[in-house]
Amino acid sequence: MIHSRFTLENILFTSFKFVVVMGLVLITLYPFWNTVVISFNAAGDTIRGGVTVWPREWTMTNYKAVWVTANIPQAFFVSVSRTVITTILNLAVTSMLAYALSRKEFRFRRPLTLIVVLSMYVNAGLFPNYFLIRGLGLMNTFWVYVVPTMFAGFNFIIMRTFMRTIPESVIESARMDGAREFFIYRTIIFPLCKPVLATVALFVAVGAWNSWFDTVLYASRNPDLFTLQYQLMSMLQSSMNQSRSAADVGSSGMAANINASMVTPQSIRAATTVIAAVPILLVYPFLQKYFVVGLNVGSIKE
């Protein structure tokens, strides 16, 4: 720095930066905090408004109501299973394909790569896909969560880009020793790809954990297959529909009569949102070191 650090302009700019950044942090975190507070506050009290940073009347009623209405343990089990299985399959399938198509000595590399990359821009749409799933007999089975999402072109590009950085000589010396491609892939490439595998695993796992519309489309007849997000989505939807009538009640002055043990759509919604968010919030600190690395690898694509 040539200029003095303590000019008025510098001080103003530094304070401006801090205000913006702290504002960002606040705006990101406060909705969670407020929702957590409302979820622990007695429903009848929340209606009076003004519940902002701390519960006025602590209660667990809202959570109990959610727990009773939706089969949360079963939904949690389905969500975890689909996430784990989908992630493992994605890693296996994507890395294998990426290895084959990252090797220049593979003769059919170009046409096969073209088919895979173009697939990212092709989407037949909701109902053509729906009838494919139906035709394959996947409707209302667990595998409908896994089979259609086993592979994604974007993850393939990230992995292929990473694999190209592995020195050619490593692979060639193994080949000279008589190793076959499967062996090279399994014992040399796969362990070397740990950082990019972690990144892809993160993307796939978050996508699988967060999806709910496939349940609406393909598994809505089988309550045993309802995922956590789906259960919470349907509770959210019904709370939205009820909250309008509840608001009418509120405006006509009946809110004061609602007793403390009761739940309202607003409180149910808050508890539901917290349950849906907590698993991601818990694993996030452990994952966040991976995705920046992976995204930067992916951004050098093509």
Added chain:
Amino acid sequence: MPPFSRKPGLPRRKPFVKKPFVNQRDFLLMSVPVVLYVVLFTYAPLWGWTMAFQNFKPSRTFWTQEWVGFQWFEYLFSDDSFVRIMRNTLAMSGINLVLGFVSAIVLALILNEMRQMFFKRMAQTISYLPHFLSWVVVSGLVATMLASDGVFNQILQTLGIIQKPLMWLGEPSAFWWIVGFANVWKEVGWNTIIYLAAISAIDPALYEAAEMDGCNRYQKMWSITLPSIRPTIMVLLIISIGYIMESGFEIQYLLGNGMNQDYSQSIDIYVVTYGLNLGNYSLATAGGMFKSVVNIILLLSANSFARKMGEERLL
């Protein structure tokens, strides 16, 4: 000898003769099943586009369907609700595009100026978090904040902007902006990653030279940082223009209701409504097909436009 080390003078195809098919078969076994999977799940459903030209009944076989030509497309384009849905789709993705780009670039510039690494890292870590939440959670948060007894109404009342609480999700005119700001809230931190990476690749000598010439920090931002990340911005812009018909589906589905539906229904919602709720698969497919075709055309034209302008291309 390694199969493909090219010695000068050796013809390129020779190693294939010397080392026939052993490696190739392994590679084929590794790649062809996956490519067939991609063909089955991405390209094969394109066959379903025939539904758009039929009076499709799931009970009939393909050969006994009634073919109706472009009737569903004519219906689509003369449907009043379709015009409204196109307006909503374009308005919402336009708002998302502008707000998304501006917020991410501005935030990246500000984060780049942060010299206190602890604050910078903390702000980044926290701002990436919402990206990993599902729209179910985000919709729940939005609905809680905007409820009539919620915090947003309270703030506005305290500031004296409104007199009594409004039901924001019941206000049709507010819906586009709710979607726009929910998108910013969810993605702004995540979107800065790519800009920050581009900024960190700028040669520091440029800034030093500018300082010598007496540039202040705003001039440096304007004349060095922004032009340096222009290729990144252009590539992302091209991608976004290719997706202009994708105004989002989940948040509209989750927050849309009877009161705001004239402004909340996007083209994806239209497809779901006609297909899933009314069983009109042909019209739904025609709508989806229209969207896909427009997407491809937009992507290709944005790409060739970028080439003409001498910018980086995507394809």
